[in-house]
Amino acid sequence: MARSSTILIPLALAALALGGAALAQERPANPEAARPRRLPPPPAGARSVEVVNADAPVFLAPRAGAPRRGTLAAGARFPILRRVAGDGCSTRSWVEIDEGHFVCERHLRFHRGAPAGRSQPVVPEGARLPHDYAFVAYDGARTFVHPRDYFRDEYYSALGEGFGLVVDGHERYGGMSFARTRRGLYVDADALRPARGSDFAGVLLGPGDALDLAWVVRRGARVHARRGGPVERRAGLREVVHVRTVERGWAELGDGTFMRARDLARAELQAPPEELPEGSTWIDVDVATQILVFYRGETPLFATLVSTGRDRPTHRTPEGLHRVWVKLAFSDMDNLERDDLERNYAIERVPWVQYFEGANGLHAAFWHDEFGRRKSHGCVNLAPADARRVFELSEPALPPGWTAIFPRPDEPTTYVRVR
Incomplete structure (x- = not known):
């Protein structure tokens, strides 16, 4: 959705991005990190560790400054390969949850249950999106710590028109209906417009299917x-x-x-870029036609309409061949640092995000239904079902219980060509 000059990645992800840069520079990991001092085994009966802090970071070594591999979902449980000592963790103790993947124990608790985690983001049965979303209908809509504060005119913050919120529930108070946001604040329900997301979906191609597809672009x-x-x-x-x-x-x-x-x-069949390793997964984005085709090597697997950046100097989607540098179950998106714009935006928990050039990425867009037309601030907007499909097809896969993953230089990764 956003150009790298206009989007703020959340602080947690900014820290991860630093780890992602280190990833390309610090492999192989410090040899000492491969043989850290073992700690006593976990408590008797513990079969797993449960994540207690959302987006707990995973490192490639149990030490400060190690490259980061990704983040984990709160409530997910993982195997205990071993406990080891290491710096960079307030408890000075780490758990190896998978070979070469370490988590600081302060983010974990030992659990008697078996390892278990759901693929993220979790989408309720029959739903298009992982959350209920709504957009602020007018400038100055207020948030409140408690619904009673509405009647006292004691508000917590004011929101801009078009800001996107995750709605966790509704509550009636004083004869009015209030929406409860994911951050635990309350908003007058009449100040919000529910967002359903488009039901548009692309075409999954089977073995041997020809890429002979076209979409009607004139009603x-x-x-x-x-x-x-x-x-x-x-x-x-x-x-x-x-x-x-x-x-x-x-x-x-x-x-x-x-x-x-x-x-x-x-849609027209394209040859893989010469720079790609043979058999790579890659995505072709044709700005002229607004068509995206997902390939494995020379074979097209999926095709759909998208919305790339508007034809303005600050909004155009960057052309060229790019490597997906992070996959995120969710990402907050905003341009609130820009004070030179007539209007700012902020949207919580945008799902199925894959950044490929700075803060330009592929992601679901549930705020419009104009796929097939240039619409975004620079990202490649997809309908929710299509964003999910492309996210699940791309490499590396996001393991169950994980909320983000940084591709390693030595593993298959998906590339994006914009032309």
Whole structure:
């Protein structure tokens, strides 16, 4: 959604980003870190460690300054490979939860249950999004520590129009309905507009399926029985059609009918960039057509419409070949540090985020339904179902119970080409 010049990554992720930079510089890890001093075993009966602090960081060695591998979800449980001593942790004790992955014990507690963790973000059954989201309807909408403070005119903060919040529930007080935010504050429910997210979804390609897809980009576009012949029907906006050939401005469709080529955004098969290792997963983003295609090597796996950055100097999505440098189950996004803009934005817990160039990334956009048109501040916006699909296809996979992962230089990683 945001250009790197206009987005603030949360402090926790900023710290992780430093670890991500160190990751490329510090491997292999300090040899001493590979043989840290063992500590006594965990308490009798402990079968796992449970994460008690959300987004607990995972390091590649049990020491201060070690490269960071990712973060963990509160409540997830992980195996105990061993306990070891090390600096950089207030308890001076670390748990190795997987080979070469260490967590400071202050983020953990020993548990009698078996290791268990859910894939993040968790989406309720039948829902499009992991949370209930809402947008502030007008400037100056106030938040309150308790609903009674509304009637005392004692507010905690004021919100800007369009700010996006996670709503954890509702409460009635004094004859009014209040929304409770994820941060535990209350807002007059009438000051919020619920966000449902688009139901648009791309096309998953099976083995041997041809990339002959196109999307209708003009509402009511005509479908003809033959070139220039009678109109058989009107096509719906973003309707998917299969294209046999394009000749003299006409596209012949798979069913033998014809449409004007100008009414279609057509996916075209692309060869992998020469720089990529053979068999890499990579994503082709065509700014002209607003089409994204996900590949494994030469094979297309998924295609959809997206919204890249607006055609302005500060909003264009950066072209070129990029490597995904972090995958996040969620990321807060804002440009509140910018005081030179007429309007700022702030959105909590944007899901399925993959940053590939600074703070430009792929992510779900639940605040608009204009996929197929340039719309963002620089990121590649996807409909929720598509963002989830691309997140799950890309490498490395986010392990169950993890909320973020930094790809290592020595493992398969997904690349993004914007052209």
